[in-house]
Amino acid sequence: xxxxxxxxxxxxxxxxxxxxxxxxxxxxxxxxxxxxxxxxxxxxxxxxxxxxxxxxxxxxxxxxxxxxxxxxxxxxxxxxxxxxxxxxxxxxxxxxxxxxxxxxxxxxxxxxxxxxxxxxxxxxxxxxxxxxxxxxxxxxxxxxxxxxxxxxxxxxxxxxxxxxxxxxxxxxxxxxxxxxxxxxxx
Amino acid sequence: xxxxxxxxxxxxxxxxxxxxxxxxxxxxxxxxxxxxxxxxxxxxxxxxxxxxxxxx
Numbered sequence: 001x002x003x004x005x006x007x008x009x010x011x012x013x014x015x016x017x018x019x020x021x022x023x024x025x026x027x028x029x030x031x032x033x034x035x036x037x038x039x040x041x042x043x044x045x046x047x048x049x050x051x052x053x054x055x056x057x058x059x060x061x062x063x064x065x066x067x068x069x070x071x072x073x074x075x076x077x078x079x080x081x082x083x084x085x086x087x088x089x090x091x092x093x094x095x096x097x098x099x100x101x102x103x104x105x106x107x108x109x110x111x112x113x114x115x116x117x118x119x120x121x122x123x124x125x126x127x128x129x130x131x132x133x134x135x136x137x138x139x140x141x142x143x144x145x146x147x148x149x150x151x152x153x154x155x156x157x158x159x160x161x162x163x164x165x166x167x168x169x170x171x172x173x174x175x176x177x178x179x180x181x182x183x184x185x186x
Numbered sequence: 187x188x189x190x191x192x193x194x195x196x197x198x199x200x201x202x203x204x205x206x207x208x209x210x211x212x213x214x215x216x217x218x219x220x221x222x223x224x225x226x227x228x229x230x231x232x233x234x235x236x237x238x239x240x241x242x
Binding site for chain 1: 189190191192193194195196197198199200201202203204205206207208209210
């Protein structure tokens with residue numbers, strides 16, 4: 001079933017919408033949740049919560065990109081759960097590693113002039129992504145949006161782990177330079 | 187860690203086309219392998235036909 005038909009089912013308040021969503025996107029959502037939480041049980045719960053959230057959010061947010069819509073919900077739910085676990089010192093998965101890497105993107109404090117709101121920061125990141133080579137952009141998003149392990153990214157793109165790490169390092173440095181050039185602090 | 191967290195959270199709101207584009211199922215070795223298999227099938231088909239015809 002294509003996304004348009006599934007969205008129509010949500011709009012018609014048909015419970016088949018959830019079944020069809022699960023058929024098509026359970027693996028996708030599970031991957032996102034598992035990368036963050038590193039637990040099949042927690043990931044499964046987040047995926048089930050995703051369907052419930054989609055069920056209640058769909059009437060007001062008719063998203064044409066259903067995968068991104070569902071992926072965002074799963075990512076948010078999983079990151080919230082991760083924060084809860086991290087507070088209890090039970091943090092696992094790729095989040096601490098990704099956060100550590102993202103430290104490279106933080107501009108030096110002496111070069112920054114202004115703190116930006118989220119909207120401005122999103123515009124800067126969108127423009128940064130737009131001008132990036134496609135494969136580099138995909139690798140960046142796989143690491144920091146999907147929080148995929150380096151090893152998995154390397155396998156999927158048929159490149160070595162060291163090349164993946166180097167690509168990510170260079171990309172983070174470019175983002176930091178852009179933020180510094182704009183005189184932005186986070 | 188606040189700044190890093192902010193980047194991680196703000197990424198959630200980037201243009202959806204980049205999220206869709208990088209989706210794990212859409213990328214990777216599997217696609218490349220399939221493309222390779224497809225290419226080799228296309229290349230071997232004329233050879234197979236030629237052998238078949240030449241035998242007749």
